[in-house]
Amino acid sequence: MARYEATVSAPVNIACIKYWGKRNTALILPTNSSLSVTLSQDHLRSTTTSSTSQEYEQGDRLWLNGREEEISKGGRTEVCLAALRQWRREVEDKDSAAPKMSEWPLRIASYNNFPTAAGLASSASGLAALVYSISQLYQLPQTPSQLSLIARQGSGSACRSLFGGFVAWEMGERDDGADSLAVQVADRDHWPEIHALICVVSDAKKGTSSTSGMQKTVATSTLLQHRIKHVVPPRMTEISRAITAKDFTTFARLTMADSNSFHAVCLDTSPPIFYLNDVSRAIISVIEELNRAALASGAGLVAAYTFDAGPNAVIYALEKDMPMIVQTINEFFPQSLDFPDPFGVLAQPSARPE
Ligand code: PMV
Structure with a gap:
């Protein structure tokens, strides 16, 4: 039986204009827009491998730096996984030959090459890598800005790590968060100095x-x-x-x-x-x-x-x-x-x- 896998790395981003405050804690909608620089992959990054198979035992599982973490019901990781599965379902509805991965359990392993939760934005790179790796696994057609809508719900600042270079997180105005997303202001090659x-x-x-x-x-x-x-x-x-x-x-x-x-x-x-x-x-x-x-x-x-x-x-x-x-x-x-x-x-x- 088939098993599918995707591995990606996402770097840390460091904000120049800081995000601090949520107007909606469930959807992670910020009280202000923010802007950051995404650092290079060389030093601070999360690398995540996601896999799925019909053969896996029921239930999604997640490992962070080699230790299994619980995916709590209604928690942020689960919210992200549910949203990604919904987009995968749309792919399967359009293409009857596409494997029904949306129904299969996921296995996700993520590593940071730097200290976790020490004010070095580990949640940003971690959630960005998680969302991006599953989007690759599921072969989703969504753009990085659209994926940022999901990463945002994992950890606010994670939405900015879906782009390199200089990135704004526009706070948006809507109550459903559909316009609270990341956009690239300039790519790295614009100002590599x-x-x-x-x-x-x-x-x-x-x-x-x-x-x-x-x-x-x-x-x-x-x-x-x-x-x-x-x-x-x-x-x-x-x-x-x-x-x-x-x-x-x-x-x-x-x-x-x-x-x-x-x-x-x-x-x-x-x-x-x-x-x-x-x-x-x-x-x-x-x-x-x-x-x-x-x-x-x-x-x-x-x-x-x-x-x-x-x-x-x-x-x-x-x-x-x-x-x-x-x-x-x-x-x-x-x-x-x-x-x-x-x-x-x-x-x-x-x-x-x-
Ligand atoms: O996304 P969070 O919950 O880790 O918050 C990040 C907040 C700051 O790092 C202090 C500022 C920012 O915009 O990254």
Whole structure:
């Protein structure tokens, strides 16, 4: 009896304009649009193999980094699998010769080549790889933007990892979420000079998950209302323009401002959420100082820091400036000071999931 299999890898994406807050928790509809850079496959990626066969025992099964995880009833993975099966059913209805895979159990094994849930966006690459691998297994005709509607329901930021390069997640307006999807703003080849330095300040699991953190922020922060109404919408337009124009100074200014705005709403949450630690704040000071010196000498900004729901820094810089940035970071934060090895991982934006 036939067995079908598909393996794909999806990279991590790191947001420049942050998603923080859901207006609908079941469908994962965000309170604001966001924009990210998808990193290269080389360093931070999830690789997922999905298979299906009529012979498999009943029930879908999932392994993460070699350990079996329960697929809970009504949980996010199950929601994604149900939606993918529905699209497969449409393929089978149109083509009577297509195997009835939608009725068969699935086996899914996923590996991250980096620490899980440490503020390095593992859920983004993991859910994107899961959705993309099953779409390949099922030979679905849907576009990456359409697939992003399903990945979004697995983990919000995962929808952006279905594209390489520079990607926007448009929040949409509809209550059913049909217009809350990812679109590519520019592909990697448009601006390959941008590189990312990932500073692993801590690879421990984060204290407050993004899911619970966001809910607390939505429920208690008044600053969030200002951010989603007045701060993010103009930034989305401005940063898209900066990417199109390859204007690094504007890109860097907006990226740093938005990271700080996101951590400000975390602090404005009750009880407050602290994702940054002393090392994170020291990295901010070093980059601010490098930029101050660059501006004073008449040049543009040389680097942009950004932090997700954890203390690890991602520093964006142009390739020509990256050796100086790496050297400066290594001088201020020598690896002998208890940093995991390697402290920094250089990554380039990637083309797309493979
Ligand atoms: O998709 P989630 O639930 O892992 O949330 C991600 C939130 C941030 O990483 C902090 C910001 C973002 O836009 O990726």
